[in-house]
Structure formats: structure tokens, C-alpha cells
Amino acid sequence: MTIIIALLLFSLIVFIHELGHFLLAKRAGVTIHEFAIGMGPKIFSIKKDVEYSIRLLPLGGFVSMEGEDGESNDPNSFGKKSMLQRASILFAGPFFNIILTVILLVPVIIYIGTPMPTFDKVMPNSPAQKAGIVVGDTVKSVNGEEVKSWEQLVNTVHSSNGKELKLEIDREGKTQSVNLTPVKNEEGAYQIGIVPVKERDYLGAIPKAFKMTGDMTVQMITFFGQLITGTVPGGVGNSVAGPIGVLGIVSDAAKMGIFNLINIAAVISLNLGILNLLPIPALDGGRLAMIGLEAIRGGKKLDPNKEGMIHLAGFALLMAFMLFVTYKDITRLF
Known part of the structure; x- marks a missing residue:
């Protein structure tokens, strides 16, 4: 199957x-003999102003002009x-x-979702957990710089080189400050041990x-x-x-x-x-x-x-x- x-x-x-070739050729008034899907012998065809055919080998197609x-x-x-x-x-x-x-x-992008700087999970014994970060917290800024996306947060953590970071987080409408120090993972990249919430961004997907x-x-x-x-x-x-x-x-x-x-x-x-x-x-x-x-x-x-x-x-x-x-x-x- x-x-x-x-x-x-x-x-x-x-x-x-x-179809792209076919439509533009039609628009230009080119004489088209055949629109074929597949190569080799024909297994189906219908003739109108153009012959439309399906051929045996599904290895390509052609517009015969x-x-x-x-x-x-x-x-x-x-x-x-x-x-x-x-x-x-x-x-x-x-x-x-x-x-x-x-x-x-x-x-595909809508289904996968867009990661946000809000935490869906905090890993045990991670810098984030030790600093008191909990599920549902949203990072507002790092070292005084506003965080607008998950990608920005990840890049900031990766480029920290293990230096302490000051995070301003939003927890149920209240702002709190926490300090934490990123650690290296098995791949050698710095992380703080959190998993982001993913939102379905329908307009942003385009x-x-x-x-x-x-x-x-x-x-x-x-x-x-x-x-x-x-x-x-x-x-x-x-x-x-x-x-x-x-x-x-x-x-x-x-x-x-x-x-x-x-x-x-x-x-x-x-x-x-x-x-x-x-x-x-x-x-x-x-x-x-x-x-x-x-x-x-x-x-x-x-x-x-x-x-x-x-x-x-x-x-x-x-x-x-x-x-x-x-x-x-x-x-x-x-």
C-alpha cells in the first residue's frame, strides 16, 4: 500500500x-501535442485539442510542444x-x-507548532529547576534584553559560554528575577534544561x-x-x-x-x-x-x-x- x-x-x-509548462505554453498559444505523466508505453490516453496520457513508467512526464x-x-x-x-x-x-x-x-509547520519562550517542561536537576523556574513560566528578558522568540532565547543561551544569566520571567502575571548558569549537553551546546510550549501559528506558518x-x-x-x-x-x-x-x-x-x-x-x-x-x-x-x-x-x-x-x-x-x-x-x- x-x-x-x-x-x-x-x-x-x-x-x-x-502543469506549469502546459499552462504557460497554452497562454503563449504554443501548439501542444501531448501532456503525459510517466514515460514509456501509454496505458491510458484521451484526445481533445491535446492528447492527455498516462504512461507505464512513473519516472517523470513531459509536455510535447x-x-x-x-x-x-x-x-x-x-x-x-x-x-x-x-x-x-x-x-x-x-x-x-x-x-x-x-x-x-x-x-507541516502548523502541525509541528512554533516553540515559544514559555516552558512546557523543566528537566530534573537542570539549571532552570535549581533556579526555581517552573512549568508555565515565560521568559521576558535575558540580561536586560527583551526576548521575543524561542529561537532568540536558545541563541542567547548557546552564546553565553557558561556565564551566569539573569532572566526576568512572567509567572501568572507577576515578574520575577532568577539567575542561572547554563551547562553543556552531550553535543557541547549550552542549555538550561527546559522544553518550550508549542503553539499553532496559522498566519506565521506562511x-x-x-x-x-x-x-x-x-x-x-x-x-x-x-x-x-x-x-x-x-x-x-x-x-x-x-x-x-x-x-x-x-x-x-x-x-x-x-x-x-x-x-x-x-x-x-x-x-x-x-x-x-x-x-x-x-x-x-x-x-x-x-x-x-x-x-x-x-x-x-x-x-x-x-x-x-x-x-x-x-x-x-x-x-x-x-x-x-x-x-x-x-x-x-x-
Whole structure:
């Protein structure tokens, strides 16, 4: 059952990506032949103005546009559109994945809750307990500086270097002062031994989802840089996953609950979006790079057939890499 859930989830993420391309291509008036989810032989299709199909292998999808990988005399072909229109069509797929990431993270953040500088638990024999802090106390200031968030309190404690701190706390509407000295935990970070109350912040979850998406994007770009330079900790083969590995990850997340599954879906969606923006032939980023080169050349296009061959070669390399990571996935299973 979890494998079916994983396949449906991955197909949904691919669908959103291809929907971005499809909607912008429709808006630009491009002739579209097929909107497909999956690769390989068709297992279902319906023909209207466009053929909508589901294919056997759930490894991706595509929007087949007239004149995308070759010359065409159709005035509504992809190649006949302006640079801005073509760039917007290509960028739309990854952009839709990034927006999907934000949307998926919002309910996850709401479910997890936002930690507040109010204490839900005080650890036995901790500096907080010895100072007389009790459950329900709220930190108002540390060393005279107002505390506005749990993150600020944690950073203040971590940067104390074990020096005594003066806390102003609110206890049932009354302000009290306590002095305590943070101690190091097993990881070497300073702490005072408290667990925060977590509140459901419905409005605050939206900007936090954008921030989390931005932070993950930076991490992914850093990883892709390490991947290209061969400096990935643990080696390339052990740091990437192919379709089998992704299905395994999603299946494990499904067993742990719906919000774990949604969180993994957000990470996969962002990975798909950022990966497709890399300037690699056959990917959206590679095609965007070609449009950028066209702009530098003053609007002079590369020969469409030659460009198509470049993307075909890039696709072959990507498939070879996919086979490699799939092989690593299989070896990890055994």
C-alpha cells in the first residue's frame, strides 16, 4: 500500500511540474501535442485539442510542444515564440514545484507548532529547576534584553559560554528575577534544561514556509555544487537516490504518518524544481541557458536541429546517471 502511495505522490509532484509548462505554453498559444505523466508505453490516453496520457513508467512526464526540439514552420510552434515567452514556459515547471513546496510546508509547520519562550517542561536537576523556574513560566528578558522568540532565547543561551544569566520571567502575571548558569549537553551546546510550549501559528506558518523553502534551496544548491566537484561527503553513489530509492524514502515516511509524508513530498518537489534549473542540456535550465546565449547573440538562434542534438546528448548522459543511481539503490537494498 505504501508503494502505491509513493507512486501517486511522485506522480502528483511531476504533474504539478508539467502543469506549469502546459499552462504557460497554452497562454503563449504554443501548439501542444501531448501532456503525459510517466514515460514509456501509454496505458491510458484521451484526445481533445491535446492528447492527455498516462504512461507505464512513473519516472517523470513531459509536455510535447511543436518545434521544441527541431525546426518547424508552424507559426504557433515553441521556436516561433519570443525569448520571454519561451523562457517563461521553461521556468514555469520548476517554479510550480517551488510554490508546491511552500504550500506543502504550511500544514507541516502548523502541525509541528512554533516553540515559544514559555516552558512546557523543566528537566530534573537542570539549571532552570535549581533556579526555581517552573512549568508555565515565560521568559521576558535575558540580561536586560527583551526576548521575543524561542529561537532568540536558545541563541542567547548557546552564546553565553557558561556565564551566569539573569532572566526576568512572567509567572501568572507577576515578574520575577532568577539567575542561572547554563551547562553543556552531550553535543557541547549550552542549555538550561527546559522544553518550550508549542503553539499553532496559522498566519506565521506562511512566511516560515517561504523561509524554510529558501533555506532548503541554499542547502540543495550547495549539495549540487559538491556533486559536480566530487566533494560530496560519503561519495556521490551514497548521497543520491534514484526512483527506487525515492520510493523507499516515501514509503518509510508514509508509515510514520501523513505529516511526515507531506514533508518528504515538499523536499522531493523542491529537489525536482532546483534540479531542473541547473544549466544541463535536456533540463529546463539547459534550455534556459540556450535562450540566454541567444540573447547574448542579439537574438540570433542556434540551429534548432543542432540544439536538439545537444539536448539529446544531455538526455543520454542523464539516463546513464539515472542507471548508475538506480544500480546503487538496488545494491543498498541487498
